[in-house]
Amino acid sequence: QEGKILAGFVAPHPPHLVYGENPPQNEPVSEGGWEVLRWAYEKVRASIEELKPDVLLVHSPHWITKVGHHFLGVRHLTGKSVDPVFPNLFRYNFDLQVDVVLAEACCAEAQAAGLVSQLMRNPNFRVDYGTITTLHMVRPQWDIPIVGISANNSPYMLRLDESVEQMERLGIATRDAIRKSGKRAVLLASNSFSHHHFRVEPDIPEDMSKEHPQNYRGYKWDVKVIEMMRQGKIRELMEIFPQWVEESYSETKAGSFPWMMAAMDYPSYAAQLHGYGTVIGTGNAVMEWRAAA
Numbered sequence: 001q002e003g004k005i006l007a008g009f010v011a012p013h014p015p016h017l018v019y020g021e022n023p024p025q026n027e028p029v030s031e032g033g034w035e036v037l038r039w040a041y042e043k044v045r046a047s048i049e050e051l052k053p054d055v056l057l058v059h060s061p062h063w064i065t066k067v068g069h070h071f072l073g074v075r076h077l078t079g080k081s082v083d084p085v086f087p088n089l090f091r092y093n094f095d096l097q098v099d100v101v102l103a104e105a106c107c108a109e110a111q112a113a114g115l116v117s118q119l120m121r122n123p124n125f126r127v128d129y130g131t132i133t134t135l136h137m138v139r140p141q142w143d144i145p146i147v148g149i150s151a152n153n154s155p156y157m158l159r160l161d162e163s164v165e166q167m168e169r170l171g172i173a174t175r176d177a178i179r180k181s182g183k184r185a186v187l188l189a190s191n192s193f194s195h196h197h198f199r200v201e202p203d204i205p206e207d208m209s210k211e212h213p214q215n216y217r218g219y220k221w222d223v224k225v226i227e228m229m230r231q232g233k234i235r236e237l238m239e240i241f242p243q244w245v246e247e248s249y250s251e252t253k254a255g256s257f258p259w260m261m262a263a264m265d266y267p268s269y270a271a272q273l274h275g276y277g278t279v280i281g282t283g284n285a286v287m288e289w290r291a292a293a
């Protein structure tokens, strides 16, 4: 039985979303906040419950590795993930299971594709807040094994087109490893879109009367790219990827989105928009591509 990618989600990771939900794993306590995005994630949770994948693979912009593309390579990881910028909002006690066999297979495929890639074997590794937030928001039960993938720093060290090319190879390597594994997988691109943000936090961080797009140009880009995704125009979107990144300071620069789109072979069917909202001014869309059964 060949493995397959069941669905892919753009699943942004502002830690504010976890803070707003008040789960037992997170130490700070809120009055709520960012409800529209958290309601959007309820639809993702329902999709994942329906799909019942064997594994969730997440690419996170906040696990930055300078030498190559890394994969979590320890079966059971626990600890406290603290957001370096928002420790007042996010101090999350995580406990997760890694599908090390699939991670090793993805790493081998990436190496065969000419990428520098390795497994992270430190049992005391503190998993980054982007990985934790995205996984909590899509599956708070933490009962599905995961594969965690780092964001190689190439977009910042190389030209953007060189880094996108690497992410495309990584996406195809991921897809091939999943196929050979026989597993039913869901991909998670853990990134916001427009990424200019406020520098001063409201007295009450969850005061939604203070929440709005940081700037108009970023918001217009968010609307533009969401509409292209809803119309299945991914190849056209990747043509303007440099402009998208440049003009809206999009977090997709880190590679999560190109990785997932390459793995799903640039879906020409419509993406489903579960919701859109800003978090300290950044644009966040929760979107689903459901592969044909």
Ligand SMILES: N=c1ccccoc1=O
Pocket: 013, 014, 015, 016, 191, 192, 197, 251, 279, 280, 282
């Ligand atoms: N991408 C982000 C967007 C908004 C707020 C906080 O953290 C983030 O990492």
Ligand SMILES: [Fe+2]
Pocket: 013, 014, 061, 062, 130, 192, 251
């Ligand atoms: Fe981020």
